[in-house]
Amino acid sequence: VLLLSGITANIDLGSNLTLNSSVDPNQNITFSLQALNLNGRFIFHDVHHAAKDFGNYHHYLPSAILRPKAVSDIATMIKHVFKMGPSLNLTVAARGHGHSVQGQAQAPDGVVIDMEALKGPKLRIHTGKVPYIDVPGGELWINVLQECLKYGLAPKSWTDYLHLTVGGTLSNAGISGQAFRHGPQISNVHQLEIVTGKGEVVTCSEKQNADLFYGVLGGLGQFGIITRARISLEKAPKMVKWIRVLYSNFSVFAKDQELLISSEKTFDYIEGSVIINRTGILNNWRSSFNPQDPLQASYFRSDGRTLFCLELTKNFDSEETDIMNQQEVESLLSQLSYIPSTLFTSEVTYLEFLDRVHDSEMKLRSKGLWEIPHPWLNLLIPRTQIHNFAQEVFGNILKDHSSGPILIYPLNKSKWDNRTSAVTPDENIFYMVAFLSSALPSSGFDMLGHLLNKNKRILDFCERANIGMKQYLPHYTTPKDWQAHFGPQWETFVQRKSSYDPLAILAPMHRIFQRQY
Ligand code: FAD
Known part of the structure; x- marks a missing residue:
């Protein structure tokens, strides 16, 4: 040496x-x-x-x-x-x-x-019975979508934000409101080309070099560089009916979310969020969202209560399918117990819906509020613990204030492939809970330190209360913590690293x- x-x-x-x-x-x-x-x-x-x-x-x-x-x-x-x-x-x-x-x-x-410098070979679409697209690992999902839409196709599973690379999200999981049905993005890949840590270029799939294939999916970049991915596609809808409703009771909200992700006939996208301490919320509602009953809605007062927002979409292509959809949507909504005056809808193109966070990015950028510290925390919480978790976190730790969106929605474990490296809680249903905080610039106050401390309180609570939580986009600093994170998957992970x-x-x-x- x-x-x-x-x-x-x-x-x-x-x-x-x-x-x-x-x-x-x-x-x-x-x-x-x-x-x-x-x-x-x-x-x-x-x-x-x-x-x-x-x-x-x-x-x-x-x-x-x-x-x-x-x-x-x-x-x-x-x-x-x-x-x-x-x-x-x-x-x-x-x-x-x-x-x-x-x-x-x-x-x-x-x-x-x-990785974004590796442009070639061109995105290649296969339009046969089982359509797919071959893309470089450094390609942005927004570009993948735009190319696919030219053929009336689209990937099935998404992230909320599309200006992320294929290799970056496949190294984690890629989760959004379609994952309850299609699984995360790592459940929708047919084949990968990988450069391993020894410099070998290997093509892998379920049938070929399967250990490497599953290792790399959700593998945090530990086993190789994804230089190409073959992504599964479906027919793309043209339009989206986008719906939001509010709840004041967490148990009712969670019950409805779980009902929707477990039903055969359901919405195409199911997410949710927590709204803490915001008054006049309906007046501040996105202007593109119309209340179904404006008069009733005008009587609604949030009075600073913590509210839970269920966010849903139903895809459609034409006016005819929209009329059919409308009946189905009404029938689905009739099973739910949201606050009746808080039904808000809007209609947008599929592209506008999927690329929705980019609009917020542009607004924040123009105010200098995009490139600031983001101490985000993403957790996967088992279903049986979500009420305990919500009570302590929303009712105590974050009772008065949140510094950014808090997403919360359930996922079906059966849609995750347990051969991948991704780690999830040990229950059939678990919740994605994302604390998407921004440390706003403020004088004389350590906002970042304050938010990191809140994150620590949430993590400490999970440990103390034995919640069985798994971090998504995990961050640990010691091998012991990583071993605990991977649990029974640790040995396989280590074995793959040495290979x-x-x-x-x-x-x-x-x-x-x-x-x-
Ligand atoms: P990078 O940050 O560049 O890399 C992430 C990790 O992957 C690193 O370890 C890197 O070394 C490795 N890596 C990158 N490219 C490759 C490659 N080609 N081969 C092998 N390893 C590679 N995630 C969700 O699941 N759902 C969401 O809805 C979601 N929304 C988000 C919204 C925003 C605004 C942001 C900032 C993030 C969001 N994320 C979401 C998290 C995001 O999926 C991950 O942070 C992802 O890793 C970012 O992709 P990237 O291309 O920027 O990766």
Whole structure:
């Protein structure tokens, strides 16, 4: 083992190049990486943006950014890092759109791969009986959707926000209001192309290299870089009827949500949110949403109560299907126990609905409120504990104030494939609860510290009350915590790591494994 600190030695790079270890380590890295024969290129100086993510409170500078032009660029670089071992001492992280919140796509002093630079090959749609699209791992979901819509098709399972990359969401799960029916995005992939931590390029699917395929899905970038994904498609609807109703009682709200996700005939999208301490809520309601009965709605007073908003959609294509839909929607709504005056609807195109969060992004950006710290916390809570959880968290810890949207909706475990690396609670139904806080700039007050402290109180409560919670987009700092997170899946996870990334080169900032030499 040779460390690059003051020891003078020449290391053979296998191509008549040598590293001089009396030189500054960064110079050696530059020299070593620059010698690689690539289609794309490395950036060594202006690397600050790779030390930033949506969370905006973890910043680790890499030594270099790779802007690949071909899959072979990624394979060549990783193979080189793998072979050089301690003399290069590098880790490598794929960066999708950098929308992690705790530095997960960063690589301190290592190499960050700018996956969005890997543009080719073009998005390819297969329109047969079982339609699918082949997309590069660094492609944004919004671009995938727009391409598919040209053929009247669309992926089945989404995230609420589409300016995220395919590789980034498949490394976690990809959850939204369609997941109760179709499962998360990782349940809707036919095939992947992966560059492993040894620099091998491997095609994998349920039938071919299945262990790697399932390992990478939800695998937090630990086993390889997703360079291509084959995504399952369905016929795309043209329009969406978008519905919101309010509840003041959590038990009634949760009962209705669970009824809807368990029924055969139901809505196409089911989510929900918690509204804490907001008066005049109906007047502030999105202007695009019309109350069904404006007069009744005008009498509704929230008086600062905590309310629960059920959000639903029903897809349709034409006026005829809309009339049929209307009857079905009315019949479904008649089974629910929301506050009658709070039925709000709107009709938008499928694209407008799926890309809805982008509108909020533009508004926040224009006010300088997008690129601020986001100490988000995403939890999966077993159904039998959700009332206990809601009582303590919404009734006590966050009783008076929330600093951003709080989403809450149930999911069916049967739609998750237990061969993937994703971790979920051990019950047939569990809730996604997302605390999407923003640390607004304010003078003389440590808003970020305050919000992180609230998160800690929620996590501490889950532990104390033995809630059986699993973190989504998990963040832990010790191997012991990771082992507890994975539970019975831990051994498989470790086994996969030793098979596909034995030197723990990849995605170091999850802090699951230590770089080996
Ligand atoms: P990055 O942050 O760049 O990377 C995330 C992780 O994946 C890192 O560990 C990285 O190394 C790894 N990675 C990235 N690309 C690859 C690749 N090609 N191959 C292997 N590993 C890779 N999630 C949901 O499930 N549902 C939602 O509704 C949802 N809404 C969101 C809304 C917003 C505004 C934001 C900021 C995030 C949201 N997320 C949601 C979370 C989001 O899915 C994850 O943070 C996701 O990882 C972001 O994708 P990205 O392309 O920015 O990934």
